[in-house]
Amino acid sequence: MPASYSAAQTAQGVGVSGSTSVASAGFAQHTAGMKKQGGLFDIWTSQEQAKILMAVPQLDRPFLLVTSLPFGLGSNDVGLDRGQAGRSKLVRFERHGKRLFLVQENTRFIADSQNPDERASVREAFAGAVLWAGDILATEGNTYLVDFSSFLSTDRHGVADTLIRTRQGNYVVDEKRSAVLSQQAKNFPDNTELEALLTFAGAGDGPFVRQVAADPKSLRVHQHVSLIRLPDGYKPRSYHPGSGGLDSEQMDFATPLADSIHVQWQVRHRLEKTDPNAAVSTVKKPIIYYLDRGAPEPVRTALLEGARWWTSAFEKAGFKDAYRVELLPEGVDPMDIRYNTIMWVHRATRGWSYGNAVTDPRTGEIIKGAVTLGSQRVRQDILIAESLLAPYGKSSSAEKKNAAEQMALARLRQLSAHEVGHTLGIAHNFAPSRHGNGSVMDYPHPILGLNSKGEVELKDAYGVGVGPWDDFVVQHLYATFPGQDEETALANLREKAKARGLQYVSDTDSRAAGAAHPNGLLWDFGADSMKTYDQLMQVRQHALNNFSMAVLPPQRQVGELEARLVPVYLLHRYQTEAVARLIGGAEYEYGLAKDANAGRIQPGAKPVSAALQRQALQKIIASLRAENLALPKNVLAILTPPSEGYNRTPEYFSGRMNVVFDALSAVEAGAAQSSQFLFDATRINRLAWQHAIDEQQLGVNELFKQVFEQTWQRAEPGSTVLAGNTVQLAANWVVLDAVLGLIDNGRLHPQVQADVRQSVTELARWLQKNPGKGSIASSRQQAAELILSYLRDPASVKLRPLPPIPPGAPI
Incomplete structure (x- = not known):
């Protein structure tokens, strides 16, 4: 834990249920007829009044706040997807007069110092934010009762900003057509889960909202808010640019003058061995991902299988029974911050899937992995396969139609593993395709060729399982080294990976049209770009020469x-x-x-x-x-x-x-x-x-x-x-x-x-x-x-x- 946070600030809990009595008349007169739920923050809900009252104990104690969207817009181009998680914010309550203020700390700039004045100098130099203020309804000791409804019924996820950014027009929350969903409120010892229905009113002229909305002038979205106990006792790992991981960055003004002011932590889940000295051990709390129950078969099975590929990587890193993927239990709210989720999300058009790691902004610890898989992509894979195989027409072929579906399901397995990988703290790597199935964190092109009969072959279009690069990254992010210096052990891991020919080329060096690195390639395959080019041109010419009505399903x-x-x-x-x-290409490596x-x-x-x-x-x-x-x-x-x-x-x-x-x-x-x-x-x-x-x-x-x-x-x-x-x-x-x-x-x-x-x-x-x-x-x-x-x-x-x-x- 960075030293810039005092013991009081990092103390576990911001209001454990039962720690402060809330049974006096002051609270009772405001909560009469309401349903109480004890938890991280005690809450009282009223479905009739559509409001939520909340007890706030121990002011100035930080906690995390995360928003998400249980109901989305359905537009790939706008990007407000069902299940989408927002960034975590470090927040706390302050009292000023007769009101409580919810204040967001500016965690990008810190001073990791034992000197409180040095810490204060940075805090005072960069603006924080006041997210909300509300009247104190009643006070009992150090506990304050507030009506939190107005916070929940305003746009905390940035929906209106997203609509503006995507040129869909100016929208505002219509308070009269918005409501706190008190029946959706849930409370637990370490998290409080709240939700509201928001209606965004606007001109409705944007082409993307017109494409998907029942009424583009009135957009209904559900906003979920998670209040989370501040994690404690986690040991962050320094980020290394050659690790293949994702980083969480802060500017630390307390670093020695010769050191970089930019401090980067590796983004990763907390994973602790029950036996810290064992090379292989079970863990105190496994990483579990839950698949959306809305995913149909055979998609469901493919997504479960692909996401489970990571099990072997954790086993190789010394963790036994540490990683699992299961179907979300019936009745469980996937927005609950305690559940890592894989959501099967529908949109009007095909588009990108993504994996979002919700993290503790102080340390990079992953609080929740939230995967979003667009359902239209699998249909595009089948379309491509059918266009190459031509399975319809007079000579309709059940075998070829099955081959097209199997190729699409194979791609779904890889996609599931890929996006889960991001939520484990792993970045893209666009170099492993040089080694076949080198990594699920690359973008895979289907491996296509002509068989001995001169026909397009799709049987092994996509690889199975994680690759050697993935095994390395999981080790670098999660492995422990009993009796060894961690920095030296990680350096040895990187040297061994390099000796095996594993190379890392990131997003930044791969996506631009003029990118320089010859191995940082999206959607390529093969060790030799020019040989694979010739191979694909042969497949392309064959497919064009045989393009007919047989590529199109009869309906x-x-x-x-x-x-x-x-x-x-x-x-x-x-x-x-x-x-x-x-x-104009040039090869280079990442490192210190x-x-x-x-x-x-x-x-x-x-x-x-x-x-x-x-x-x-x-x-x-x-x-x-x-x-x-x-x-x-x-x-x-x-x-x-x-x-x-x-x-x-x-x-x-x-x-x-x-x-x-x-x-x-x-x-x-x-x-x-x-x-x-x-x-x-x-x-x-x-x-x-x-x-x-x-x-x-x-x-x-x-x-x-x-x-x-x-x-x-x-x-x-x-x-x-x-x-x-x-x-x-x-x-x-x-x-x-x-x-x-x-x-x-x-x-x-x-x-x-x-x-x-x-x-x-x-x-x-x-x-x-x-x-x-x-x-x-x-x-x-x-x-x-x-x-x-x-x-x-x-x-x-x-x-x-x-x-x-x-x-x-x-x-």
């Missing part, structure tokens, strides 16, 4: 064929990113200075080899050529406009041909997919610098010369490519728009921008000298004029953004 309207084309046509999207990551000094990590960033960068460039350029972008005749022949009563959604390609399928929009989306990675400013800046240091490396001028030669300057595609010239021109324009956007966005260094401007100037001159014929001539002339006009006066030219790309993630 679906034929217009949905287009939605099933999207994941097939863009099947290579993530491996394209993986290949692009090699261009002492790790580098001891030789445990290698400091610096090592560029990808010149040969590999050039090979990668050719792969990306090939993805911009008509041979890879053109759709085959069998696809174009069957694509049908949506039927009456159905509409295209963002899951479809955008179109400029009214209801008829727009093949050019598909081509443009494919070209934009490659262009957004290749022409990222940070990547181009790195290329220029790498080439400046080593002239053998791929440089900016060489990159643009190769791109333009094989797009705008290439010979006409062969007659075997359907509408080859038109397809190539569509891709060429996307390339040019991307390059001009690169120049225009202001993120290039001036000398790098000069090189890019020179490259497009030379392209313009070439286009003028080589006008071509027909539609090629028109495009070349217009492209040259656009380039020169923009270079002369950028403000006079309105540049086009890249074409929209239908969403791929999450899968």
Whole structure:
């Protein structure tokens, strides 16, 4: 426990039931006819009056406050999901005159010092917050009675702020249509659970609220509030940047001057062995997760199985019977802070799942793990599998339909394990896919290939069980080392993991289009990005050549064929990113200075080899050529406009041909997919610098010369490519728009921008000298004029953004 909290502040309990008498007339006159529940805070409830009175003993004693949403909005785009937990707040009651104030401490800034004046100096320097104030109804000794209803019936979860942030309009709580749900109140020795119905009134103009709400002007949400006894006796573990864990950060102004002011604790559950000196031991209190009873079969079984994968990791870390996953007991409130939950949550559209660890902000101890799994994702997995297997039509195949469902359930097992992993304190790691099933904390792409019959194989699309990286992280977060120095033991764990080839690349270094680390990849698979790219391109071509009515279940309207084309046509999207990551790529490790000094990590960033960068460039350029972008005749022949009563959604390609399928929009989306990675400013800046240091490396001028030669300057595609010239021109324009956007966005260094401007100037001159014929001539002339006009006066030219790309993630 940080020393900045006094013994009085960290004393266990903020009002144990029975510690103070509340039976006098003062309390009795206000609580007459109400139902009393003893617990952390004694409460009196009245369903008739829709209010809750609360007894507050021992002022100035801190406790934790957490909000959650028993009833959500149902919109993935807004993000107010059923079961969503908020952040924990360290709060306490103060008395000022005849009122009690609920005050939130500013736990981000502390002084971990024995000097009370030093602690006070930090507390006084940074603003806390007053969350609520209410009149004292009665006083008995050191215990105060207040009506807590007004706190519960205001927006404590930030619903209105979320609606504003997602551009759904301004909403306010309508007090007349909101009520405290006294019948939902529950009380226990260590936590008090309260709930209210909130009605948010607004204009109702936001597209996302209109999509999901019964009345977008009147949004009904339930807000749950948990008041929690302050945990005590927990020993935090320092966070290490190479651990793969999540951290809880504070600024400690009492650190020695040479030390960092930023103090980070590892986020983790409390897990104590019954025998602290044993290498393997049972635990005082196991970590138990409870699955939402609303999850149907076969989803329920898959989620239970996947979440249970972590059992083996805890066993390897020396904990026996320390981790379990069970179905939530009937009648138990999943919002109760005592239960770690896995919620099966419905939304109008597919979207991200997530794992939220509710923590003690002082130490990083996990109070509750709250997993949210979006129910629509499994349907997208089945859609992808059916689009690849084509199990319907005249030759309907029960075996293939079952294979599609089994692939989706395998993905659900992995997803369940992944999100639970976050609530155990584990971060994403996007490098383990280099080692097959290296970690459930990576984002897995289905492992696809063609079998000996030339058919798409899905049998082993997803791995089973946690991987070696997961075993390492659980050890680093939770293992104990009797008789050893903990810091040394953890350093040895990291060295062993590195010796096994385990690598860690975090979210921060993986998600950006211009990310540098070649192994920090989302949704990739395989040890060699270019080999896997070729493998997926083979699967993609096979699926396109066999795309037919057989990909669509018989009860679906034929217009949905287009939605099933999207994941097939863009099947290579993530491996394209993986290949692009090699261009201007550089490897590096996470660690501390002492790790580098001891030789445990290698400091610096090592560029990808010149040969590999050039090979990668050719792969990306090939993805911009008509041979890879053109759709085959069998696809174009069957694509049908949506039927009456159905509409295209963002899951479809955008179109400029009214209801008829727009093949050019598909081509443009494919070209934009490659262009957004290749022409990222940070990547181009790195290329220029790498080439400046080593002239053998791929440089900016060489990159643009190769791109333009094989797009705008290439010979006409062969007659075997359907509408080859038109397809190539569509891709060429996307390339040019991307390059001009690169120049225009202001993120290039001036000398790098000069090189890019020179490259497009030379392209313009070439286009003028080589006008071509027909539609090629028109495009070349217009492209040259656009380039020169923009270079002369950028403000006079309105540049086009890249074409929209239908969403791929999450899968």
